[in-house]
Amino acid sequence: MTKTIFRNTFLVGMSVLLLCGALFFGLQYTQIKEETYAALQQESVYAEQGMLLSGTEYLEKLGDTNRVTWIREDGAVLYDSEAGTELPGQLDCEEVSEARTTGEGQSIRKSEQDGVTTMYYARLCQDGTVLRLSRPMSAVRYALVAVSPVLWICVLVLMISGVLAFRAAKQIVEPINGLDLDDPNPDTYPELTPLITRIQEQKLTIQEEVEQREQLRREFSANVSHELKTPLTSISGFAELMAQGVVPPDKVREFSGDIYKESQRMIALVDDIMKLSKLDEGGGAPEWETVDLYELAEETVDSLRSIARKQNVSLTVTGSHQSVRGVWQLLSEMVYNLCDNAIKYNRPGGSVTVDVSSGDGTAVLQVSDTGIGIPASHQGRVFERFYRVDKSHSKEIGGTGLGLSIVKHGAQFHGASVELESELGQGTTVRLVFPKT
DSSP, X not given: OHHHHHHHHHHHHHHHHHHHHHHHHHHHHHHHHHHHHHHHHHHHHHHHHHHHHHTHHHHHTTOSSSEEEEEOTTSOEXXXXXXXXXXXXXXXXXXXXXXXXXXXXXXXXXXXXXXOEEEEEEEEOTTSOEEEEEEETHHHHHHHHTTTHHHHHHHHHXXXXXXXXXXXXXXXHHHHHTOOTTSOOTTTOGGGHHHHHHHHHHHHHHHHHHHHHHHHHHXXXXXXXXXXXXXXHHHHHHXXXXXXXXXXXXXXXXXXXXXXXXXXXXXXXXXXXXXXXXXXXXXXXXOOEEXXXXXXXXXXXXXXXXXXXXXXXXXXXXXXXXXXXXXXXXXXXHXXXXXXXXXXXXXXXXXXXXXXXXXXXXXXXXXXXXXXOOOTTTTTTTTSTTOOSOGGGHHHHOOXXXXXXXXXXXXXXXXXXXXXXXETTTEEEEEEEEEOO
């Protein structure tokens, strides 16, 4: 964290320094360039006066500080301090053309011969000729070198900024590293009060979640023990009687059937527990595919028709074909559990309807029955593991008490939501809302 704060602080300081440096040298360059033009303009005034009095003799005495060119009205070069008089096409030069029009002109261009960039200033003289003075841009660069100490100042400021950024980073991080997370004291560092408050709130939340999970674990263990003990007790009792030979021969078949029934109940319970464990762990790595909920509902209902006929309950599938992305096996188990519950808790002559429809960007599978309904006080808990509304009739009805819990966890696995509507004595509707593919 110290490195991150130091790096970010140092980068901000360096960026500001570079920006200020670029702005400073930009302004300095512009100022020196304008001063150079002003100097050329002033020198051209003196050169014109001396030229009108003494002609080229005066120009030759100026020295080689600036290049001087004297151009006649027809473009012929009367004098040039460097190239003699063989300079054709001078009237086409930007600064000369501008001077002939407005009285003075200036430009910056690069020479095609030697590649030197030069500043030009031209002045229209009283006799109609044009006097041009020029100075290479290198003179401007040399002037910038004069302010080079500023660069060393920038380097020094950069080093100081680095040291200050490092110290600031340490001062920021030190109080945080020194916090006692078990008993943070906001009075020591008032600036950290919001952070400490959030840590304390998060700590309380984690403690509550741990306690809640521990309570759920204990309840789950107790429920599993109870659910497994009941069929095991029955199996043990039946087997003991048969082993002692006290079971009449005509009752052996009945006892064997009871043992088989209880063992199947245990197998179903273990299977459901394993399914829930997989869902708690994220479901492993199942194969996702596009599933048609309407076709899935039809297959599930067909597999339950024999059970429904025994209960004198009719099964119907309505709606339209809607596709979702999911695990076919898990979706099938979810729909099966909903339909199985709707049959078990129905009335003779009742009905179960599975409807598949579409919503706003969703696919909806709804299972409705005309059964006994669920009291309002129990509706918030029916999706808990092993929870039964009427425990006294649980053995008669059958099941493991994990069906709706599998539905809830399966819906979470698929990013779907579960909605329950029920009225005592009128029936129950469970709705699965899936995000559409």
